Amino acid sequence: MIRLNNQIKLKNITKVLGSRTFASSSSDFSSLIANSKNGIKVAALDSKKDGLMGSVSIVINAGSRFESLDNIGASHYLKAFGFRNSAKSTSFRKVREAELQGAILSSSVGRENVVYSVECFKQDIPYFLTNLSEMVTSTLYNPWEFDEINGLVHLESSIANANPQTFLTEKLHQAGFRSGLGNSIYASFPNQIEGSETVKAFSDSRIGSNTVAVVGTGIDSSELVKLVDSSVLSKLAAVNVSSSSPSKFHSGTESHTNVSGSVAHYALAFQASDPTTAALLSECLGTQSHLKWGNGTSPLSAIALKHGAQVNAFSSSYSDASIVGVMVSSSANNISEVVRLVAQAIKDMANGKISEATFGRALSSAKMRSHIATETQAGQRNALTNTVFGNSTISAQQLESASLQSALSAASTAFSVKPTVASLGSSMVIPYLDTL
Secondary structure (H helix, E strand, O other): OHHHHHHHHHHHHHHHHHHOOOOOOOOOHHHHEEEOOOOOEEEEEOOOOOOOEEEEEEEEOOOHHHOOHHHOOHHHHHHHOOOOOEOOOOHHHHHHHHHHOOOEEEEEEOOOOEEEEEEEEHHHHHHHHHHHHHHHHHEOOOHHHHHHHHHHHHHHHHHHHHOHHHHHHHHHHHHHHOOHHHOOOOOOOOOOOOOHHHHHHHHHHHOOOOOEEEEEEOOOHHHHHHHHHOOHHHHOOOOOOOOOOOOOOOOOOEEEEEOOOOEEEEEEEEEEOOHHHHHHHHHHHOOOOOOOOOOOOOHHHHHHHHHOOEEEEEEEEOOOOEEEEEEEEEEOOOHHHHHHHHHHHHHHHHOOOOOHHHHHHHHHHHHHHHHHHHOOHHHHHHHHHHHHOOOOOOOHHHHHOOOHHHHHHHHHHHHOOOOEEEEEEOOOOOOOHHHO
16 A cells, blocks of 8 residues: 555656746846947846855857867967966966955866856956956966976876766767867877967967957846956957867767776767757766765666666757767676666667656756756856857756657657767777677
8 A cells, every 4th residue: 555655646746747837047048148349248147136246257269179280289278378477467466366355266178168267256346357358368478387387287187087087078079079079178298289379379369359258147247248348358359260160970989998997987979959958868867866875766877776887977068069978987897788788778768768757857857957057156157158159058948848758759869879989998898889
């Protein structure tokens, strides 16, 4: 009787999840984009009017996908040159003044953008935007600074290569996209960057009114536009950038790195039609458990639990491409069997084996993660950064209209082709595509 009651309760919960709607706090961020007088895109959101904290970021459309054969790795160096000596301010002064005002400085590089950010009190946003603007437009790229930066870049690349998940992510993109989005965000060694002149040339070619955007949180767009118009950014002219070729994902390719060891790692990726579909399919497969020490109830969780492995789905999206896939880490002895079971679980979804309960769990989880990501200052900053140059983001409206039938159709389209795979482990145990 207890078991029957639990089944009835589960059915009721599934019905509730299927009919429940969510307030769209993660609304259309594209509506927040404005333009400065010289065409710089500006996007800002002040969701907590009574809050004290804010942030301001300068986004440069200069990620690794825009590198060429003679400057591979330049975007990583451009990120590392952030907050260094500029025409009116030394690196020491930038850091010291940030410390005195309790601000946090950061720089990051991705496949499409390099971002310089300052998290600070709202009242300090005008001051730090002035500093960021001066830094972006007049960094000195001193040759004597290059040696220190070169060491930092080398260290970051070495750390990335030592992390199996990061290593496989880079290899997957290289195998799937080849060039463009296939370019690594980490500079390799040896590389073509022999001095700061190459970094400066790359910077000059990518910094203009049509390739720079300003993003803020804790401030209104209209106010941020006024600040941009009164800064040195208003003097930027457009730069002549050649349009990159549309990204093409090559299914059925594989990249295997042969290393000995007791643990092996494997990744599979498929192309998805858009970020929302990629996120939803990832949740259908199963990402992380909702319990700190639990394994969850997703299709992949049972495989991980039975074989003592780590199996996690993921999704990644860019301005013109989205992918969904699975990362597997297992003992070398079990890797072939675990990957085979994961591949079979994906094939089952392609063949229509997604239950109402699985879809309900996945949809609720996707909505929750979407809202969590856009209701924090960091999440809002990331969403605005992704949106400001036309990058697609997870759509709350699209999630609201999602159905089991649409998920089945998306799974059939995405998972019916051969995956792109990458591995790190002994070639004696790693499964190749033709064996899956």
